[in-house]
Amino acid sequence: MKRPGRRRGTVLLLAIFFLVILNFLALALLDLLPLELRAAGRNRLETAAFLAADSGVLHALAFIEDRVSRGETPLPDDATSYVLRGETGDWNWEATLTADPQTPPRGTGTIRVYEIHSLASLDGVAYRAVRALARQETFARYAWFEDQRRSDLVITTSNYHIDGPFHSNSRIRILVPPGFYDQNLTPTFESEVTTVESHDTPDGVAYQGTPPYDSQGNPLPERYRKIFRGGRESLRTGARRIELPTDSGALARAAQGQSSVTPSTRGVHLGQDASSEGLSGGLTVVGDVDSMVLAVEEGGNRSVTIKQGHSTTKVVEVTDTAITDPDGNPVLRGSTILYKPDGTFTVHSGLTNGLIYGTGNIRDLQGVNKGKRTVAVDMAANKEIVLGGSLTRADTPVGQTPEGGRDSLGLVAYNVRIPTSVAQTVNPPTDIYAAILAGTKGSEGGFYVDSWETRTPGRIRLYGGLMMGYKPAWASVDSVEGTVLNGVTVDSTYDPNLASSPPPHFPTIGKFRVLRYQEEAPSVD
Amino acid sequence: MTPRTRQPGLTLVEVVISTAILALLGMILARIYVASQSAYSTGTGRVALQQRARQTMQRLTPRLIQAVPATDTQDAIYTPDDLLPMTSKVAYTIPAEPFDPRSPTYHEKWILFEQSTGLVTTNADTPGEADLVLARNIHWLGLEVLSPNSVKITVVVQAPLRDVGGNTRDQEYRVQTTVMIPYYATR
Numbered sequence: 001m002k003r004p005g006r007r008r009g010t011v012l013l014l015a016i017f018f019l020v021i022l023n024f025l026a027l028a029l030l031d032l033l034p035l036e037l038r039a040a041g042r043n044r045l046e047t048a049a050f051l052a053a054d055s056g057v058l059h060a061l062a063f064i065e066d067r068v069s070r071g072e073t074p075l076p077d078d079a080t081s082y083v084l085r086g087e088t089g090d091w092n093w094e095a096t097l098t099a100d101p102q103t104p105p106r107g108t109g110t111i112r113v114y115e116i117h118s119l120a121s122l123d124g125v126a127y128r129a130v131r132a133l134a135r136q137e138t139f140a141r142y143a144w145f146e147d148q149r150r151s152d153l154v155i156t157t158s159n160y161h162i163d164g165p166f167h168s169n170s171r172i173r174i175l176v177p178p179g180f181y182d183q184n185l186t187p188t189f190e191s192e193v194t195t196v197e198s199h200d201t202p203d204g205v206a207y208q209g210t211p212p213y214d215s216q217g218n219p220l221p222e223r224y225r226k227i228f229r230g231g232r233e234s235l236r237t238g239a240r241r242i243e244l245p246t247d248s249g250a251l252a253r254a255a256q257g258q259s260s261v262t263p264s265t266r267g268v269h270l271g272q273d274a275s276s277e278g279l280s281g282g283l284t285v286v287g288d289v290d291s292m293v294l295a296v297e298e299g300g301n302r303s304v305t306i307k308q309g310h311s312t313t314k315v316v317e318v319t320d321t322a323i324t325d326p327d328g329n330p331v332l333r334g335s336t337i338l339y340k341p342d343g344t345f346t347v348h349s350g351l352t353n354g355l356i357y358g359t360g361n362i363r364d365l366q367g368v369n370k371g372k373r374t375v376a377v378d379m380a381a382n383k384e385i386v387l388g389g390s391l392t393r394a395d396t397p398v399g400q401t402p403e404g405g406r407d408s409l410g411l412v413a414y415n416v417r418i419p420t421s422v423a424q425t426v427n428p429p430t431d432i433y434a435a436i437l438a439g440t441k442g443s444e445g446g447f448y449v450d451s452w453e454t455r456t457p458g459r460i461r462l463y464g465g466l467m468m469g470y471k472p473a474w475a476s477v478d479s480v481e482g483t484v485l486n487g488v489t490v491d492s493t494y495d496p497n498l499a500s501s502p503p504p505h506f507p508t509i510g511k512f513r514v515l516r517y518q519e520e521a522p523s524v525d
Numbered sequence: 526m527t528p529r530t531r532q533p534g535l536t537l538v539e540v541v542i543s544t545a546i547l548a549l550l551g552m553i554l555a556r557i558y559v560a561s562q563s564a565y566s567t568g569t570g571r572v573a574l575q576q577r578a579r580q581t582m583q584r585l586t587p588r589l590i591q592a593v594p595a596t597d598t599q600d601a602i603y604t605p606d607d608l609l610p611m612t613s614k615v616a617y618t619i620p621a622e623p624f625d626p627r628s629p630t631y632h633e634k635w636i637l638f639e640q641s642t643g644l645v646t647t648n649a650d651t652p653g654e655a656d657l658v659l660a661r662n663i664h665w666l667g668l669e670v671l672s673p674n675s676v677k678i679t680v681v682v683q684a685p686l687r688d689v690g691g692n693t694r695d696q697e698y699r700v701q702t703t704v705m706i707p708y709y710a711t712r
Contacts, residue, residue: 025561113626496596514711516620519587
C-alpha cells in the first residue's frame with residue numbers, strides 16, 4: 001500500500017525554495033543599511049577625534065599661559081620639549097610642546113615660540129593629529145597701555161582717539177564735554193578697553209560730565225556707542241593685571257648674541273658668533289649716546305649712525321644692494337660693515353637681529369627705519385630715549401598707515417621723552433612710527449613731554465602703540481570745552497601689523513597667539 | 526462503503542489551476558526580484574551620492590580650519606567682494622611659506638564653486654601655481670560666512686536614480702555643516 005499525502009512533500013520543498021529566494025532578496029536590501037551606518041559612524045568618529053585633538057591644543061596653550069602669568073618659564077625647568085596628556089570622554093589626547101630654535105633654552109630670543117602637536121586616540125589607536133604654532137604676544141599688541149595713573153588725569157573724548165586695544169592696570173576717568181552725545185564724532189575708543197581697577201560707579205569708569213548711563217545706572221547704548229565703538233560690551237573692568245618688565249636684561253642678552261664676553265668698553269659692539277666673524281646678535285652700545293640716526297643708504301641698505309662725544313660709529317647692513325668697502329672690495333648682500341670712530345672698518349657676514357641695545361641714555365633718536373628694529377636701553381638703570389625729531393619708515397609714506405610689518409620699529413626705555421625742540425606745532429605734527437614701551441613695573445617711568453605746562457600746543461602723530469609705566473600729564477586742557485591750552489597731544493593710529501609681526505625681541509606679555517593651525521594625518525612618533 | 530479504487534490522475538482542471546497558480550507565483554516573484562534589484566541599485570546609487578557629498582565636505586573642512594587672521598583687525602575668513610551670480614566663494618588667510626613666526630606673512634586662499642561647471646576649486650598654497658579642483662559634479666555648494674569664526678557649508682549633489690515605480694529621475698542629496706574656526710577658540 002502506498003502512503004497517502006506523498007504530494008505534500010513537494011509543497012514543502014516549493015515553500016522552502018520560495019522562502020530562500022525571498023530571503024536572498026531581503027538580505028540584499030539589508031546589505032545597504034550597514035553601508036550607510038558605517039559612513040555615518042565614521043563621520044562621527046572623525047569629528048570626535050578632531051575635537052579631542054583640538055582640546056589638547058587648547059589645554060597646552062592654557063598650560064603655558066598660566067605658567068607665564070605666574071612668572072614661571074612656559075615649560076617646567078625651561079625644557080625644550082614637554083608632553084601633556086589628558087582625556088576627553090573616551091578619547092585620549094597627547095600634546096607635545098616643543099620650543100623653536102630661537103626660543104630659550106635653544107636660543108636667545110625673547111619672544112618665545114612653541115609648536116604644539118596634539119594626537120587623539122581611542123583605545124590606543126591614533127585617529128587624528130593637529131599641529132599648531134603659538135607665539136608669545138608682545139606689548140606691541142596694544143594701541144595704548146598704562147600701568148598706573150596717579151593724578152586725576154582725564155581722557156577727553158575730543159582730544160583722544162584710540163583705535164586699537166586699550167589696557168590700564170589702573171582705572172580711567174573720561175571727560176565728556178557738554179553736548180558731546182549730540183555730536184557725530186568718531187568714538188574715542190575703537191576697540192576693546194580693559195582696566196584692572198575700577199571707580200565706584202555703575203560701570204567702573206569715572207565720568208567728568210554727563211555719564212553714558214541714567215540715574216539708576218542703566219546703560220544708555222546710544223551714549224556708550226559715542227565713546228566706545230563696540231558699546232558697553234567693549235568696556236571691561238576687573239581684567240587680569242598685565243605686568244611690565246622690571247628690566248631689559250633679556251634684550252641685552254639678545255643683542256649680545258653668542259658673544260661670550262659682555263661688551264664693557266665705551267662704543268659700539270656687534271653681537272658675533274662664538275667661533276667666526278659672523279653675526280649672531282644685534283648692536284650693543286656702551287655709554288651714553290648723543291645722537292642716533294636711522295637711515296636708508298643709496299641702494300636701499302639700512303644704516304645707523306651713532307655719535308658718542310667726538311666718536312662717530314656707523315653700521316651699514318647690506319640688506320638690498322651689494323656695495324664696495326672703502327678699500328674697493330665688494331661687500332655682498334647679507335653682510336654688515338662697521339665703520340669705527342678711528343676711521344677703520346670691519347666687514348662681517350650676516351645681518352644683525354635688528355636689536356640696538358644701549359647701556360646709557362640715547363639723547364637724540366630720529367630718522368627713517370628700514371627692516372624690523374628695536375632700540376632699547378637699560379630700563380633697570382632708569383635710562384631714557386629722547387626723541388630728537390620724526391621717526392618714519394621706509395615702507396610707508398609719511399602720514400599714511402603702514403600696510404605691513406616690514407619696517408616696524410620698537411622703542412624700549414625707562415623713559416621716552418619729547419623735548420621742547422620736538423612737536424612745537426599742531427600743524428604740521430611730528431610723526432613717530434613706533435611701538436613705544438616706556439617704563440618698568442610699578443615705576444614712574446613713562447612717556448614724558450618736557451615743560452608741558454608752559455609750551456605752546458604741539459602734536460605728535462603716532463603710528464603704532466604707546467605702552468607706559470606711568471601716564472603723566474602732557475597737556476593742560478580746558479576741563480569744560482576740552483580744548484588744549486598748553487603742551488602736546490598725541491594722535492595715535494594703531495598699527496595692527498605690530499601685533500602680528502612685532503619688532504624684534506619686544507617685551508612680551510603672558511598671552512600666546514596661534515599663528516598656524518592644521519590638521520594632519522596621525523603619525524605616532 | 527466506497528470501494529477502494531486506484532488513485533486517479535489529476536483532472537485537466539486541476540492541472541490548469543495549479544499551473545496558473547504557479548505561473549502567478551512565479552510572476553509575483555519575478556516582480557519582487559526586479560523591484561528589489563532596482564531598489565538595490567537605487568540604494569547603492571544613493572549611498573554613492575551621499576559619499577560624494579560627504580567627501581566634498583571632508584575636503585573643504587581641513588582647509589578652512591587652517592584659517593588664521595593676518596592681523597587682529599582682520600577676519601580669518603570672509604566673503605570676498607568679487608562674488609558673481611550662480612557662484613559661491615569664501616576667502617581666508619593661511620601662513621605663507623617660508624614661515625617665520627616672528628615676522629609672519631599670510632597668503633590669501635579662496636574656495637570657489639561655479640554652478641555652470643559644477644566644479645569646486647581653490648588656489649594653490651604657493652602663489653603662481655595652478656588652481657586645484659577639490660570636487661566635480663556638484664549641484665550646489667553654499668559657503669556662508671555666519672560670523673568671523675564660523676562658516677556654514679551646504680553640499681547638494683544630484684544623480685539620476687530609479688524610483689520605486691521604476692522611473693528614472695534626478696534625486697538629490699544634501700549635507701550641511703557649520704565649520705568653527707579653531708583659531709578663535711584660542712583667543
